[in-house]
Amino acid sequence: MPANGFCKKEQSKKQLKKFKRLEKYLEDTESLKNKGIRGGNTISSSWKIQAQEIRNKSEKAYGNFLIEARLLMITALADLQIIRAGIPGKTNEKLGEILQLTTIFWQGQFCTEQMIAEGQYIKASAVIKQDIEIITRIAEIKKGIAKNGKTPNVKHAPSMLNLHYGDMNDIAHVSKSAWLDTLTSIDKGTFRAVSIQPIFHEGISKNLYGIYLSIFYNILLEEIELFQQLYPDDTDIVLPACKLLKLVDELFAKSGFTSNLSESNQP
DSSP states (O other): OOOHHHHHHHHHHHHHHHHHHHHHHTOOHHHHHHHHHHHHHHHHHHHHHHHHHHHHHHHHHHOHHHHHHHHHHHHHHHHHHHHTTTOOOSOOHHHHHHHHHHHHHHHHHHHHHHHHHTTOHHHHHHHHHHHHHHHHHHHHHHHTOOOTTSOOOGGGSOTTHHHHHHHHHHHHTTOOHHHHHHHHEEEOSSSEEEOSSOOOOHHHHHHHHHHHHHHHHHHHHHHHHHHHHHOTTOGGGGHHHHHHHHHHHHHHHHHTHHHHHTOOOOO
16 A cells, blocks of 8 residues: 555654754744854855955966056046036937946946956856946947847957857856856865855956956946047046056056957866
8 A cells, every 4th residue: 555645744743843843942042143143254254364365366366467457447437437527518318328338337347356356256257248248238329229128239349358258148147067167166086076165266267357357448448438528628538547548558568468368268
């Protein structure tokens, strides 16, 4: 006679007893809450230490030239964003949308750099994918081919960025097991295990950082052009940013950034 129903009933009773014992053990909810908060703080502190260790390795891999180039671009873009804050320019719908897009990039770029530098490569790839779409959308607006509600076609993205879009899309959508294994697993000798903490990958970190810098550079170029159109009677407004951009070019040349950007880091 089939006894599946009886077995399930017995199993259910055992589970209920086990749950009641656990519930009784956890009756002191205030004590549990305090322990949980202390545990959360300890784990968070440990995580920050681990993140800083990965950042140290990342920045060593990037080199001072590229780090300095980013800082100069931050200053240049901030100068343009702030200098005319609240002062209306000769805008129109097209210029207004471009300004919105460059501002969205500006607001998020600090988080993007943090995720790359601290080993959050999968999350960073999703953000970089969106940033490539931002710069592509700007290109489409300027060409008059942008379609409202449609994902920008990356064939209109600046050179090189469209080539990286597919990889960013694969990683962000967690659809390629080879990428996931490379980014999240550690070799234990006889087997591979998923690491609970981020793992530093020099090649991938440098590649993502290079893509991020390339997007930043193109956004800055768009912002300079935009402000020339918004304030045509005040052309000096873009001079500080242009001078800083020239210094960025020199740092890129010293680092060999252009050739590094084209390198592939397939798993």
